Amino acid sequence: MNRPLVQSPGGVTLAGGGPVSATDLRRCLARAPMAVAADGGADRLLAHGVMPEAVIGDMDSLSEAARARIPAARLHPIAEQESTDFDKALRSIRAPFILATGFAGGRIDHGLAAMNALLRHAGRACILVGPKDLAFAAPPRPIALALRPGDTVSLFPLARVGGRSEGLHWPIAGLDFAPDGVIGTSNRATGRRVELAFDRPGMVVMVPRGRLDATIRALTEGGG
Structure with missing residues (x-):
């Protein structure tokens, strides 16, 4: 891929448009301080008082209120519809690891799509933080x-x-x-x-x- 949209020497917290609890967000940010949103995940971050460093996606779920609050330079629209916003974000971030919240615990189809994206990027250290457990794609090594x-x-x-x-x-x-x-x-x-x-x-x-x-x-x- 071309130069990533987001680069971080530490972990990245990636918020999706599903349920994001204050507890989960605090736990993720304590370990991965850079906050990034996949499309409507920006609304979830702003609701918890967190301004995203970047918003990545097709922007069909981002509210107009959130769009007005976030600096334009932090908005990174990717128009294609062949992949989910989670997939778009994963391929656009370069960081040692990603903690993804707001992608599990909501709609079943969204959860399945998130698992698909994990597999497509199995070489990336990405952990889905769910209501009761964590999920990740096994990497290509022990x-x-x-x-x-x-x-x-x-x-x-x-x-x-x-x-x-x-x-x-x-x-x-x-x-x-x-x-x-x-x-x-x-x-x-x-x-x-x-x-x-x-x-x-x-x-x-x-x-x-x-x-x-x-x-x-x-x-x-x-x-x-």
Whole structure:
């Protein structure tokens, strides 16, 4: 792609147009201080007193009131309709990691589209912050998550994929995962470390929302 619209040496908090709680926004901004909005996510940020550094999308959801408050130089319209605003934002941001809030917990179709975007950008360290858990696309390298015994670790394939694990109650080696076949939801950690590796892109991993810092470390350490 061309030069990214947003560049940050630290994490970026990306807000979508779905529900964004004050608690989630505070948690994300504490770890990723630069606030960016995907289209109507700007309204969510402004409602919490946060001015976005940039707004990226087709601008069909951004309210006129928000548009009037945000400096024009911070608005980055991308007119094409072949991708979602979340996808447009992901491909336009360069940062060590992205915390995405307001993309899960609302409409089911929006949530599915967000998962699609995660997979399309599986090489990016992007974490969806949901009401009860976190979701991310497994990167194209092994990862190690610092969890607690009994923590739920759910695996949902969006493509045919195989892998291996250490520290899961039900090991995954030898399983042929597929969205219309074997899935791996409601697995759990047996100890304080879970290791995962997959043979190709396609797996979405979900862990408890209380493991945000551990997930950030797993996706950024050694992964660039």
